[in-house]
Amino acid sequence: xxxxxxxxxxxxxxxxxxxxxxxxxxxxxxxxxxxxxxxxxxxxxxxxxxxxxxxxxxxxxxxxxxxxxxxxxxxxxxxxxxxxxxxxxxxxxxxxxxxxxxxxxxxxxxxxxxxxxxxxxxxxxxxxxxxxxxxxxxxxxxxxxxxxxxxxxxxxxxxxxxxxxxxxxxxxxxxxxxxxxxxxxxxxxxxxxxxxxxxxxxxxxxxxxxxxxxxxxxxxxxxxxxxxxxxxxxxxxxxxxxxxxxxxxxxxxxxxxxxxxxxxxxxxxxxxxxxxxxxxxxxxxxxxxxxxxxxxxxxxxxxxxxxxxxxxxx
Numbered sequence: 282x283x284x285x286x287x288x289x290x291x292x293x294x295x296x297x298x299x300x301x302x303x304x305x306x307x308x309x310x311x312x313x314x315x316x317x318x319x320x321x322x323x324x325x326x327x328x329x330x331x332x333x334x335x336x337x338x339x340x341x342x343x344x345x346x347x348x349x350x351x352x353x354x355x356x357x358x359x360x361x362x363x364x365x366x367x368x369x370x371x372x373x374x375x376x377x378x379x380x381x382x383x384x385x386x387x388x389x390x391x392x393x394x395x396x397x398x399x400x401x402x403x404x405x406x407x408x409x410x411x412x413x414x415x416x417x418x419x420x421x422x423x424x425x426x427x428x429x430x431x432x433x434x435x436x437x438x439x440x441x442x443x444x445x446x447x448x449x450x451x452x453x454x455x456x457x458x459x460x461x462x463x464x465x466x467x468x469x470x471x472x473x474x475x476x477x478x479x480x481x482x483x484x485x486x487x488x489x490x491x492x493x494x495x496x497x498x499x500x501x502x503x504x505x506x507x508x509x510x511x512x513x514x515x516x517x518x519x520x521x522x523x524x525x526x527x528x529x530x531x532x533x534x535x536x537x538x539x540x541x542x543x544x545x546x547x548x549x550x551x552x553x554x555x556x557x558x559x560x561x562x563x564x565x566x567x568x569x570x571x572x573x574x575x576x577x578x579x580x581x582x583x584x585x586x587x588x589x590x591x592x593x594x595x
Contacts, residue, residue: 413573523554
């Protein structure tokens with residue numbers, strides 16, 4: 282089978298083909314087809330199913346290019362893998378949904394159908410639960426939307442929190458002051474922040490209380506108005522802790538709760554509040570649960586294979 286794709290000029294061909302035709306070579310390898318380029322057009326040849334998938338991939342890539350978009354190499358790989366596996370057919374609307382943040386990364390984009398559903402849910406609901414394995418962008422995408430909301434003055438502050446689960450020793454016996462005791466638990470939240478905002482801006486926002494990173498226990502007794510609140514690692518929350526946190530929501534605020542129910546660090550097999558919340562709150566209008574899977578893992582491709590292996594074993 283063969284399909285011919287007609288392009289709109291040499292500039293469009295240059296963008297689609299890539300430097301030294303690297304995109305065409307990638308398409309050949311990824312979809313097991315042969316690509317023959319002639320002038321501004323090219324032909325896909327091979328087995329029918331492979332050609333169909335490659336054709337869909339190229340058409341979606343063209344749609345992005347024609348809207349002045351561009352895909353990075355990593356994004357191309359994710360898109361091709363999703364099309365090839367049948368996870369998605371059309372991906373243009375996913376990769377053109379860009380979350381604008383400042384500093385080192387000008388924008389963050391969802392890379393899978395699940396991630397797109399996740400950011401859409403955050404935009405449309407006041408409380409969103411994201412449940413899924415490591416590497417699915419649960420915290421990172423929520424952080425990007427929080428930074429965007431802050432820079433657009435849609436909120437007045439960002440509050441980031443996670444439970445400080447004691448791993449075999451009491452926090453009281455660890456060296457240092459309170460900040461030094463809990464800092465290791467909060468480091469992943471800072472890592473995401475520093476990837477999106479300048480160091481000086483983060484320090485300024487933190488001193489002024491515009492950005493607050495604190496253990497979950499610090500949320501008790503508060504009402505959080507006009508804020509974007511992210512609770513990370515919620516699988517380590519006890520039921521009473523998560524109930525306390527959820528009732529902190531104030532006016533004009535948005536809350537995102539992320540966690541992986543397969544990775545609880547609660548001692549003694551104690552029940553996790555995340556599972557209880559899923560069972561109790563799933564039917565409440567205004568609360569959205571998003572379930573991400575290994576198909577949404579966007580870290581190194583080996584992470585996805587590791588997750589699959591452990592899922593199969595369990």
